[in-house]
Amino acid sequence: MSAGAFHGRAESMYFAQPYNLSATGFYFADLEEYQTKAATAVDDFGQPVEEFELQYIDGDHAELFRALRVSQASLADWFELVDALGSEEDRYLIACHLADLGYAIGDLADGWDDYAIYRGTAADYAAEMVADCYELPDNIIAYIDYERLGRDMILGGDITELKYDVILIGG
Incomplete structure (x- = not known):
């Protein structure tokens, strides 16, 4: 398991890829920006786009995003978790491990105090x-x-x- 170069609260970049092939996706950096852009997304026929695949483009939390399989349904929980992680690399490593074990996104914060990192x-x-x-x-x-x-x-x-x-x- 690698955490890469963890820098904590650095800005992350995401991409919302519509499942609708006649629609164009968009980049976003936080929940508010996602909600604003998703609410106004339309396809080539002017129909609203409702479903997106979320992709982690750049930042320090890619491994955790992948392990948790973040989707539209869990995006708000994802941003709460990132805020709770703060800039602590040890919490990030523990959260990645717990996510790999199958912990749900809402249960990670409850579990990381049961562990410690030894260097x-x-x-x-x-x-x-x-x-x-x-x-x-x-x-x-x-x-x-x-x-x-x-x-x-x-x-x-x-x-x-x-x-x-x-x-x-x-x-």
Whole structure:
């Protein structure tokens, strides 16, 4: 899972592609602009256009938009979620993971506080956990295979490797 170059509250650009082949789509950046343009969209015969496929064109939330399969029905919820995410990259990474697991757009904000992001390898996390939880003598610590312990934590579902050096804890 990659978040790309996350910059937070940067402006995103979307495109509403009409299903009606005789109509022209439009770009929009927020819900109000979408609603205004959708309300005035007509096809070549002057008939109102009612259905659009929404496409994410540019911005920092493409992965989450794709995972949530945002549509006309969920567009208002999408913009509320983007506001709630703010500029926190950790929340964005957690939201992407939860969306990939099938969480609905309205349930993401309730779920992301149950998780934390650890920046480092699984072996680093395992070493930190052992150091925090146990007071072991140095001669025993030398025998602990943190690489294997970290791998076992991933395989056991205790942690999730989201991308290189980014570990998801919790759930």
